[in-house]
Amino acid sequence: MNVVSPITKLTPKDFATDQEVRWCPGCGDYAILKAMQRTLADIGARRENTVFVSGIGCAARFPYYMATYGFHTIHGRAPAFATGIKLANPGLDVWVVSGDGDALSIGGNHLMHVLRRNVNLQLLMFNNEIYGLTKGQYSPTSRAGTRSPSTPWGSIENPVCAVALALGAGARFVARSVDSLQKHLPEVLKRAHAHNGTSFVEIFQNCIVFNNDVFADFTAREIADDAEVFVEHGKPLIFGKNKNRGLRIKPGKLALETVTIGENGVTETDILVHDETNRALAGMLAGMERPTMPIALGVLYCDPTPSYEDGVKDHFEEAKKHGTGKDLNKLLRRGHTWTVAG
Amino acid sequence: MSTVTSVAQRPTPTVRRQELGSAVVRFAGDSGDGMQFTGSQFTQATALAHNDLATFPDFPAEIRAPAGTTFGVSSFQINFGADVIKTSGDAVDMLVAMNPAALKVELPALRNGGLIVVDKGSFNERSLRKAGFKSNPLGDSSLDAYRVLEFDISAMTLEAVKDFGLSQKEALRCKNMWTLGFVYWMYGRNRQTTVDWLNQKFARHPQLAKANIAALNAGHALGETAEIPHGLHGFTIGEAKIAPGEYRTVTGAEALSWGLVVGTKLAGLQLTFCSYPITPASALLHTLSNLMEYDVVTFQAEDEIAAACSAIGASYAGSLGVTSSSGPGIALKAEAIGLAISAELPLIVVNSQRAGPSTGMPTKTEQSDLHQAVFGRNADSPLAVLAARSPSDCFEVAIEAVRIATKYMTPVILLTDGYIGNAAEPWLIPDVDSIRFPRVQFRTDPAGFQPFLRDPKTLARPWAVPGTPGLEHRIGGLEKDYDTGHISYDPINHQRMTEARAEKIRRIADDLPPQTVEDGAEKGRLAIVGWGSTYGPINRAVSELRKKGQDASHIHLRHLWPLPKNLGELLAGFDKVLVPELNTGQLTTLIRSRYLIDAQGLHKVSGQPFKINEIEAAARECLEK
Numbered sequence: 011m012n013v014v015s016p017i018t019k020l021t022p023k024d025f026a027t028d029q030e031v032r033w034c035p036g037c038g039d040y041a042i043l044k045a046m047q048r049t050l051a052d053i054g055a056r057r058e059n060t061v062f063v064s065g066i067g068c069a070a071r072f073p074y075y076m077a078t079y080g081f082h083t084i085h086g087r088a089p090a091f092a093t094g095i096k097l098a099n100p101g102l103d104v105w106v107v108s109g110d111g112d113a114l115s116i117g118g119n120h121l122m123h124v125l126r127r128n129v130n131l132q133l134l135m136f137n138n139e140i141y142g143l144t145k146g147q148y149s150p151t152s153r154a155g156t157r158s159p160s161t162p163w164g165s166i167e168n169p170v171c172a173v174a175l176a177l178g179a180g181a182r183f184v185a186r187s188v189d190s191l192q193k194h195l196p197e198v199l200k201r202a203h204a205h206n207g208t209s210f211v212e213i214f215q216n217c218i219v220f221n222n223d224v225f226a227d228f229t230a231r232e233i234a235d236d237a238e239v240f241v242e243h244g245k246p247l248i249f250g251k252n253k254n255r256g257l258r259i260k261p262g263k264l265a266l267e268t269v270t271i272g273e274n275g276v277t278e279t280d281i282l283v284h285d286e287t288n289r290a291l292a293g294m295l296a297g298m299e300r301p302t303m304p305i306a307l308g309v310l311y312c313d314p315t316p317s318y319e320d321g322v323k324d325h326f327e328e329a330k331k332h333g334t335g336k337d338l339n340k341l342l343r344r345g346h347t348w349t350v351a352g
Numbered sequence: 353m354s355t356v357t358s359v360a361q362r363p364t365p366t367v368r369r370q371e372l373g374s375a376v377v378r379f380a381g382d383s384g385d386g387m388q389f390t391g392s393q394f395t396q397a398t399a400l401a402h403n404d405l406a407t408f409p410d411f412p413a414e415i416r417a418p419a420g421t422t423f424g425v426s427s428f429q430i431n432f433g434a435d436v437i438k439t440s441g442d443a444v445d446m447l448v449a450m451n452p453a454a455l456k457v458e459l460p461a462l463r464n465g466g467l468i469v470v471d472k473g474s475f476n477e478r479s480l481r482k483a484g485f486k487s488n489p490l491g492d493s494s495l496d497a498y499r500v501l502e503f504d505i506s507a508m509t510l511e512a513v514k515d516f517g518l519s520q521k522e523a524l525r526c527k528n529m530w531t532l533g534f535v536y537w538m539y540g541r542n543r544q545t546t547v548d549w550l551n552q553k554f555a556r557h558p559q560l561a562k563a564n565i566a567a568l569n570a571g572h573a574l575g576e577t578a579e580i581p582h583g584l585h586g587f588t589i590g591e592a593k594i595a596p597g598e599y600r601t602v603t604g605a606e607a608l609s610w611g612l613v614v615g616t617k618l619a620g621l622q623l624t625f626c627s628y629p630i631t632p633a634s635a636l637l638h639t640l641s642n643l644m645e646y647d648v649v650t651f652q653a654e655d656e657i658a659a660a661c662s663a664i665g666a667s668y669a670g671s672l673g674v675t676s677s678s679g680p681g682i683a684l685k686a687e688a689i690g691l692a693i694s695a696e697l698p699l700i701v702v703n704s705q706r707a708g709p710s711t712g713m714p715t716k717t718e719q720s721d722l723h724q725a726v727f728g729r730n731a732d733s734p735l736a737v738l739a740a741r742s743p744s745d746c747f748e749v750a751i752e753a754v755r756i757a758t759k760y761m762t763p764v765i766l767l768t769d770g771y772i773g774n775a776a777e778p779w780l781i782p783d784v785d786s787i788r789f790p791r792v793q794f795r796t797d798p799a800g801f802q803p804f805l806r807d808p809k810t811l812a813r814p815w816a817v818p819g820t821p822g823l824e825h826r827i828g829g830l831e832k833d834y835d836t837g838h839i840s841y842d843p844i845n846h847q848r849m850t851e852a853r854a855e856k857i858r859r860i861a862d863d864l865p866p867q868t869v870e871d872g873a874e875k876g877r878l879a880i881v882g883w884g885s886t887y888g889p890i891n892r893a894v895s896e897l898r899k900k901g902q903d904a905s906h907i908h909l910r911h912l913w914p915l916p917k918n919l920g921e922l923l924a925g926f927d928k929v930l931v932p933e934l935n936t937g938q939l940t941t942l943i944r945s946r947y948l949i950d951a952q953g954l955h956k957v958s959g960q961p962f963k964i965n966e967i968e969a970a971a972r973e974c975l976e977k
Contacts, residue, residue, distance in 0.1 A: 027826070029838065058821040063665070074826050074839065079818035081668055082828025083661065084691050090658035094665025094673060095818070097624050097649050102669065102818050120661075123654040326644055333645025338614050338784040341646060345600065346545065347781065348400055352596030 022047035025057065027077045033068060038189035038215035042136060043075055045195040046105075050078075052196065053203055060103045063092045065117060068143050069109040069136040069215075086117025089124035092131050093318075100319040103203075104131040110151040111141050114170055118150075126180040128207040130317040132199070135172055135210070136189075138217035139224050146220035158220075173296040173310060176210040177289065183209040184292060184311040188229055189216060194240065194307065201309050207317045228305045241295060241308040246281040249304055256281035266294050268303060287313040369540065369588045374403075374433025376441030377535065379528075380458045381450030383417050383426040386528040391428025392776065393532055393549065397541040398432045399601050399778045402591035405432035406888060408440030408961065409774045413631065413714045420482040425457040434590035438888035440775065442963040446538070448531055450474065450505075452483035467499045467584075469534065471527065473506030499584065503574070505530055512570035513563040522560070526567035533571025538586050543568055595780060602779040604743040604772035605635035608702065611750025613646050616672045618751075618789035619758055624666035626651040626659045627676045631714040632770035633704035636676045660685035660701070667697045668827075670794060670817035672754060676702035679721045680711065682765075686729045689763050691829045693733045693853065696804070696813045698757035698764075700750075705769040705884075707959045716959025717771035719884050720935035725765040726913045726942065732850050734857040736760070737913035739767040741887035744779040746772065749910060751787065758792050760860055761812040767912070769934075771961055772885045798822030804837035810863075811856035860914050867916035871895060872905030875925035878975055881951070883909040883939055886932055886962055893967035904971055912939070920947040930954060930974050932967050 025047040033039045050060065060078035064070035066085035073080025079102075083091045088106045095104055106124075113121045113135045124133065140158070141147040148158040148165040151172065155164040176184045183205040187198040195213065202209035214225045223230075228237035239249040239257065247257040248271075258280050260267040269276045285291055292311035298304060377394070381387045388409055398405050408429040417424025431441030443463035449455035451474040462468065475490055489495050490502055509530040513523045529550070536543055547565055554561035575586065616623040625648060627637045641650045649671070653659035656677055663673030675685060682703050692699040705721045707713035721728075725737045736756050740749040746768060753764045795801065795814035803825040804813050816823040825837060833840035834848050869879075871894045882890040887908050894906040907922065909915070923929055923943070931940040932954035940953035954970040956962055 056821075057824050059819060061669075061818045073828075076826075077824055079824050080826035080828075081665070081695075082826065082830065083664075084687055084829060087657060087661040087688065090653065090661035091665035091668070093651070093653075093658075094624065094626060094662030094667075094671075095669040097626075097651055097662065098622060098666040098669035098671035098673075099817075099819060119654055120658055123658070322649065329644035336646075338617060338646070341613065341643070342610055342781050342784065343598070343600065346396060347598050347600040349598050350402065350594050350596050 019054065020051050020057070022051045025050050025055075025077050027075055029074050031075050032071065034219050036218040037068070038138065038217070039068060039072070039136065041189040041192065042134075042195070042213055042215060043072065045192055046076070046199065049196045049199040049203070053200055055103060059101070060105070061095060062105050062107060063088045063095065064107045065112040066143070067109040067112045067141075068217075069107050070112060072107040086112050086115070087120055088112070089117065089120040089129075089133065093124060093127070093129050096129050096131060096319055097322065100130070100323070106131060106133040108133065108135050109142075110135065110137045110139060110172070111149045114150040114172060114175070121175075122179040125176055125208050125210060127318045128180075128182055128315060130206055130208070130319055132202045132209045132211065135212050136215040137172060137212050138215045138221055139169070140217050140221035142217050142220055171296060172212045173210070174293065177293055177296060177311060181210045181311070182207045182313055182315055183309070184296070185209070185309045186212045186214070186305075186307050188214045188225070188307065190229065191307075198308065201312070205312060206314050206320075227300045237300065237304050239304040239306050241284045241286070241306050241310060243284055243286040243309065243312070246278060246283050248278070248281055258282050266298065266303070286311055289313070369586045372433070372587045372589050373435055374431065374437065375445045375539070375587065375589060376429065376431045376443065377446045377448070377539075378427055378429040378444045378458055378461060379448045379531070379535075380425055380427040380454035381528070382419050382453070383412055383414065383424045384419065385426070385450050386525070387411075387426045387428050387450070390528045390532050391430060393546045394535060394541070395430055395601055395776050396545050396549075397536065397543070398430065398539075399599065400545060401541055401589075402594060403432040403434065403589055404437040404592040404594065405430055405778060406437050406440045407431075407776045408771065410960075411715055420451055420453055420479045422453045422457050422483055425454050427454070427458060432589065434592050436592065438892050439964060440888075440961065442965055446535075448535060450527065450531065452480045452485055452489075455489065456483045456485065462498060464497050465499065467501065468495065469501045469503070469531070471505035471531075472502040473504040501584070503534070508570060508574070509567050512567045516559045516563040516566070518559065518563055523563065526564050529564045530567040530571035533568040533573075534575050536568075537572045537575025540586060540588050543572060594778075597780045599778050599780055601776045602743055602747075603635070603774060603776045604740065604746045604768055605774070606639055607744050607779065608740070608746035608750050608766075608768060608773075609636055609639040609643070611747040612640070612674060612700070612754065613643055613648060614747075614784055614787065615751040615754030615789065617646060618787060618791070619672065619754055620791040621758070622671040623648045623674060624651065624663065624671040625649070625674045625676070626653050626663040626666065628653050628656045628659045628681060630656075630678050630681045632706055632773050633676050633678045633681070633702065635773055636702060636704070656681040656684035657688060660688035664688060664692050664695075664697055664699055667692070667699055668695070668817070670815070670819070672698060672700070672758065674700040674702065676704070678704050678706045678714070679708050679724065682721065682724060683728070689735070690729045690731070690733050692763045693729070693735055694829045694831075695827045696761045696853075698761055698815070700753045700757055701763060701765045703765060703767050704773045705767060707957065713959050715770060717769045717885065717961065718934050718957060718959065719767075719769060719886070720938065720957070721767065722883070722912065722935065722938040722942070725767055732854065734854050735762055735913070736764045736857060736860055736911075737767065738764060738910055739884040739912055740772055741884060741908055741910070743772055743775050743777050745887075747779075747782070751789065752910070755789065756860055758815075759790075759812065759863075760810055760856060761815060762857065767884060769885050794820065795823060796820055801825075802835060802837050803827055804832050804834065806852065806856075811852060811859060858914050861911075861917045864911055864916055866918045867907065867909070867922055869922075870906040870908050872898060873903070874905070874922065876905055877903040877926065878928045878930060878971060879905050879907050879923060879926040880930045880932065880967065880971060881907045881909065881923070881939070881943065882932055883912055886934065889962040889964050889967050890932060892964045893971060896964065896968055897971055902971070902975060904975070909939075912942075915942075915946060923947055923949055923951075928952065928974050928977075930971060932956075932962060932970065934962070
């Protein structure tokens with residue numbers, strides 16, 4: 011298996027299928043598709059070794075538009091299918107594409123377990139805070155008060171924070187980006203791909219029909235610089251139109267606060283430097299909410315440990331060292347046998 | 353003393369032993385008394401004595417039910433003899449009751465005049481009350497219809513193991529070995545396999561091994577030396593006429609596991625077994641988890657759904673995915689099985705059936721998931737259904753499931769049950785080299801490749817696995833175009849694809865040997881049609897009927913969907929058709945609707961297997977009508 015075809019550099023177009031893309035005009039999914047095709051070309055991915063696995067929902071149509079192997083499965087279960095694929099052939103490069111309803115509602119259980127198992131795959135969750143394909147009901151990430159066909163008086167439930175949940179489930183790679191960030195998103199996808207283990211990426215994705223501009227409180231062009239902080243390992247957590255705002259630990263508290271460099275004696279050295287191996291910091295970055303704090307984008311957390319497949323491989327090698335190996339007749343004669351003479 | 357590590361060597365006194373053709377012994381005690389271990393040791397020794405045998409382990413769902421309660425009674429029944437044994441036995445000849453609760457629960461199974469061995473030491477006021485006895489049955493006349501051997505097994509065990517420094521609790525846990533020693537004496541069994549087993553089991557606790565062996569020897573010695581009441585003596589049972597060859601005992605769970613391993617290995621595939629713990633199916637997961645050296649990957653998923661989905665993912669990627677559960681878990685897997693039908697991927701789903709509905713009686717056997725297997729999904733979603741008839745039959749049926757799943761690119765549901773899974777029987781071990789099985793050929797040629805273009809004969813689509821250059825394609829649960837495999841909502845195409853999926857499963861019947869008659873003529877007055885674990889009782893019932901001059905035949909189905917091609921014609925040759933099932937008539941309904949014949953059902957849903965005489969009585973009634 012995994013025959014490597016002659017290495018010719020593939021372009022983003024080589025990863026596009028001949029299928030007509032059927033998302034609504036203006037859907038954020040188009041931008042993510044474009045970023046993904048570019049990412050695969052940039053990292054030199056092989057079409058035959060790449061598999062896209064999805065559940066159900068708008069995002070789940072993604073595999074049909076990628077000229078790789080693709081499996082459009084059932085609602086919420088894509089992580090389980092992907093796990094089976096990796097058990098059968100750990101050499102495959104598997105991307106799971108999911109949405110907020112698929113991954114956090116019907117598939118919440120599988121999300122938790124694929125993350126804690128640390129199966130070596132990329133799990134992208136397109137978060138549009140709404141059920142699109144079923145025509146606009148509120149989702150588990152919808153903010154309280156969201157009016158929808160099923161919540162005419164506004165939703166009562168509190169939303170789940172996807173990245174905080176991923177950290178809580180034991181994910182070793184947690185990142186965030188936005189559909190329209192065509193420079194940032196491919197870089198995040200490349201980091202996710204390079205990580206050994208489950209890489210969880212939340213992508214804020216605009217649903218133009220049922221939840222248009224729901225992320226405008228931080229993605230709108232005129233405010234984005236002051237409402238988003240792009241985290242980078244080893245670099246100070248600085249943001250703002252004038253690159254003069256930053257995050258620091260609030261004196262005397264275990265909490266983050268935003269400060270302005272040059273005001274109240276704050277200098278750049280006071281600004282917290284991002285350490286992506288620090289889980290506590292990742293948790294605090296994940297917890298930042300509008301309007302009091304900027305939204306953290308980029309690789310919030312990356313601290314690799316051996317993947318699930320690494321463990322399976324070790325057990326295989328160990329078992330083969332001790333076992334009888336190939337002789338099936340020996341298997342059937344394990345333990346006590348006796349012979350009846352003819 | 354050197355004798356404690358091996359069988360005590362004593363001169364065997366000349367005892368008069370009564371010759372028996374066969375015997376049914378039931379060991380019963382608290383669920384913590386080790387009755388299942390005791391029974392399986394007796395099974396091993398009996399197989400070595402060249403008797404044919406069949407067993408019936410019957411235990412509560414609670415792991416350690418409160419001591420002394422009737423609902424905590426665990427039992428193990430074995431039927432063994434010099435003749436062919438096909439069931440675990442209708443009536444018990446000898447009941448070993450380790451406490452009053454065991455006596456209370458199991459006494460109805462004992463035949464009149466049967467023998468009871470009890471631990472007198474456990475018959476105190478408290479345990480009698482717990483078991484619901486108003487007075488001590490050992491003291492009143494309630495056991496007059498039986499012969500009773502009372503021993504203070506607790507006291508004699510404590511005495512036998514006193515030199516080994518065990519706590520009172522540890523010492524009393526040797527009671528089952530004392531009892532086993534005595535029963536070994538009664539049937540003239542050799543203790544050596546049990547001695548070896550104890551030494552192995554307690555290799556790291558030699559004192560426990562020595563104590564258990566001492567208890568075993570003490571129980572045996574009592575039989576040789578004690579004054580057994582007048583008219584009672586040991587038994588001998590001649591060797592059964594058994595085909596020559598190498599044998600072992602095997603449970604259904606073991607045979608099924610090995611069948612899956614052998615089938616996938618011969619097919620040239622990795623076996624990926626994905627499961628979630630559930631009674632009584634977990635034994636498969638345990639067995640297969642120890643077979644990694646045979647390219648078996650086992651995966652304990654987070655739930656039943658994930659187990660099915662990961663198995664399908666594994667098949668998609670070129671392994672053979674197998675998932676396993678019991679009825680409630682299969683219900684959860686239904687949507688995923690539907691995807692495997694739509695995506696046309698091989699998959700094996702093992703259902704170790706148990707009594708239902710809902711949680712039902714997890715450790716009790718039933719055959720009530722046949723309709724779930726054949727029909728239990730949304731929409732027209734045909735697949736293949738097979739059933740194993742006995743523990744050893746699981747081996748062949750598992751290999752057949754691998755063959756059908758991979759040849760026809762379809763899910764196969766393999767029905768077994770709690771009884772088959774746990775019961776043991778002697779098995780003539782096959783030579784794997786003599787099994788003919790085609791290696792699976794993955795599609796590798798990109799020329800003319802379309803993922804859903806079908807083989808003209810089998811209608812199976814090609815198995816094109818990720819990693820193969822030039823065959824990149826997308827599949828899923830949406831309807832596919834017949835020719836290109838692309839998503840299609842075209843009305844005519846959906847009709848065509850639905851019919852093609854059904855026809856593919858129907859064509860499996862073209863590929864099966866004709867249904868044969870197990871016993872009796874191919875035409876006649878009465879056909880008794882069975883499937884699954886009712887094989888033994890039906891077969892014995894037909895054999896008894898025929899001995900008595902009745903015209904009856906036994907037909908037993910392995911392939912339940914599609915049904916064998918000649919079955920309709922075969923059944924038409926009989927005046928009457930009787931279908932005994934451990935459900936309320938599921939195969940009966942299937943046969944009636946499929947062949948428009950007036951098949952009659954015999955239904956039992958008590959959590960217990962059929963008795964031979966129940967089937968015989970129903971058959972007589974049928975014949976007299």
